[in-house]
Amino acid sequence: MNRLLYVIPLLVLVVVGGFSIAQLKQVSDGKAVNILPSVLLNREVPPFELEPIQGFSQGFGSKDLMGQVTIVNLFGSWCVACQAEHPFLMTVKEKNLVPIYGLDWREKTPDAGPKWLAKYGNPYTLIGDDPNSKAAIAFGVTGAPESFIVDQKGIIRYKQIGPITPAVWRDTLWPLIQELRKP
Amino acid sequence: MNRFFAVALMLAVLVPQFAGAVEPDEILKDPALEMRAREVGKQLRCVVCQNQSIDDSNAELAGDMRVLVRDRITAGDSNQQVIDYMVDRYGDYVLLDPPFKAATLVLWVGPAAIAGLGLLWVVLLFRRRKTASGEMELSTSGVQAEPLSDDERRRLENLLKENDA
Numbered sequence: 142m143n144r145l146l147y148v149i150p151l152l153v154l155v156v157v158g159g160f161s162i163a164q165l166k167q168v169s170d171g172k173a174v175n176i177l178p179s180v181l182l183n184r185e186v187p188p189f190e191l192e193p194i195q196g197f198s199q200g201f202g203s204k205d206l207m208g209q210v211t212i213v214n215l216f217g218s219w220c221v222a223c224q225a226e227h228p229f230l231m232t233v234k235e236k237n238l239v240p241i242y243g244l245d246w247r248e249k250t251p252d253a254g255p256k257w258l259a260k261y262g263n264p265y266t267l268i269g270d271d272p273n274s275k276a277a278i279a280f281g282v283t284g285a286p287e288s289f290i291v292d293q294k295g296i297i298r299y300k301q302i303g304p305i306t307p308a309v310w311r312d313t314l315w316p317l318i319q320e321l322r323k324p
Numbered sequence: 325m326n327r328f329f330a331v332a333l334m335l336a337v338l339v340p341q342f343a344g345a346v347e348p349d350e351i352l353k354d355p356a357l358e359m360r361a362r363e364v365g366k367q368l369r370c371v372v373c374q375n376q377s378i379d380d381s382n383a384e385l386a387g388d389m390r391v392l393v394r395d396r397i398t399a400g401d402s403n404q405q406v407i408d409y410m411v412d413r414y415g416d417y418v419l420l421d422p423p424f425k426a427a428t429l430v431l432w433v434g435p436a437a438i439a440g441l442g443l444l445w446v447v448l449l450f451r452r453r454k455t456a457s458g459e460m461e462l463s464t465s466g467v468q469a470e471p472l473s474d475d476e477r478r479r480l481e482n483l484l485k486e487n488d489a
Contacts, residue, residue, distance in 0.1 A: 146452075149445055153438065180415035187413070247384060274388035281413040283371040283385070 179281055179300040186213075186295045187279035191244070191269025195251040201242055201267035206291050210321045212314075213289040214265070214305075215244040215277060218257030220285040226304035230264035233310075239318055243268040244276050246285055290314060292321045344379040347387065352394055361394045364406050368393070369420050377420055 181187070190202035206213065214230065216223040230241060243265035245254040254270070271277055280289065283302070290299040299317055301309060346365070352358040362379060368389065370381035378386040378393070389410070396406045410418045422428050472480065 146445060146448055149441070153441070180411075181413065247388075273391065274385055275392075277385070278389060278392055278410075279413060281415070283414075 179297070181281055181289075181297050182300060184297060186289075186291055186297055187276075189269075189276045189279050191271055191276055194245050194248075194254045194268050194270045196255045197268060199267055200269040202269070203295065205267060206242065207295050208293055210239060210293060210318050211266075211291045212239055212241045213244065213280075213291055214241050215246050215271075215280070215282055215285050215287045217246045217285050218248060218253045220246075222304045223286045224261070226286055226306070227261050227264070229305055229307060229310065231262045234262075234264040238315070240266040242266055244271050244280075245269065246271045246277050246282075247274060248272060288314075290317055290321070344377070345382040345386065346379055346390060350387070350390055350394065352398065357394075357397050360403055361390070361397050364393050364397070364403050365390055367407060367420055368410055369414075369418050371414060371418060 186203045186206055188203050191200040193200040212233075216227075233239060233241060241264050245268055248254045248270075251270075254268070258265075258268075269276065274282075280287070286304055288301040288305055289297050290301075292298050298321060299314065301314065305314065344362075344365075346362070352361060365379035366377050368378045370376045370378045370383055370386040370389075372383040372385050373381045376386075378389045393406055396409065397403075401409070407419070416422050416428065422431060424432050
């Protein structure tokens with residue numbers, strides 16, 4: 142009993158330390174993408190309606206997402222990580238794999254988004270302008286880029302925080318999209 | 325005059341702390357509504373900088389959240405309705421003071437439980453030490469111990485003998 146008393150702090154250290162190391166390992170393995178779990182998962186897309194960005198004739202709203210599996214991708218011309226995922230989004234568009242809807246978030250000037258798309262290409266079916274985070278906050282966004290997979294009924298099925306990489310696409314997003322498309 | 329400067333200095337030091345990161349153009353005309361907005365803002369976490377409230381943070385998203393809080397308060401929402409709106413989108417995470425429920429049990433009870441265990445450990449340890457050094461304390465603390473009876477003395481001698489053997 143006496144000696145056990147001295148061992149207790151060590152036991153606490155081992156348990157707490159072990160837990161922390163396991164968590165850190167998850168982060169370093171890239172498995173902790175849902176480290177901030179989205180409360181919107183498996184819920185309907187929040188209602189929103191956005192104006193088009195400069196030079197485009199059509200914006201989009203939550204109703205436009207119905208009837209098909211879509212990706213809603215929040216981006217900004219100022220966002221470096223968005224530029225990193227951009228070539229891959231172009232590939233998705235060229236291969237016609239799934240329609241991507243763009244939320245152009247917090248551009249400093251109205252022409253910044255259109256210019257960026259003119260330079261790097263436009264992977265989006267429709268783009269909505271979100272200059273004061275109305276849609277971003279409705280989606281519970283914390284930073285760009287974030288992408289949501291939305292099913293035919295307008296239910297959010299997945300939230301990708303950070304860029305869509307080929308690995309994320311292959312392992313998670315594409316299998317999920319195919320699964321959702323099954324009747 | 326000196327008093328005037330003292331008051332001015334006090335205000336200069338205090339006012340920025342009240343204002344936090346709230347931008348002048350965000351402030352509502354109605355002071356009562358603005359006060360409610362501040363109250364709500366102080367409870368909401370800036371989701372970009374995580375350890376600041378949206379009132380303290382100058383992140384752009386925090387600014388947009390402050391404006392949204394003001395829009396909804398002006399539109400007639402109660403403070404709680406505004407907070408519920410944010411929680412509905414960001415989860416409990418957006419609250420700087422997370423609610424007490426099953427998912428946050430460890431968060432709330434954990435530190436107290438660990439502190440309690442530590443205290444228990446220390447108390448047990450001290451008690452043990454005290455009983456071990458009990459006799460020594462008697463002799464040094466000036467308390468007069470009762471002299472041993474003949475019977476006790478005999479038992480003590482026997483014990484000491486046993487120990488030597």
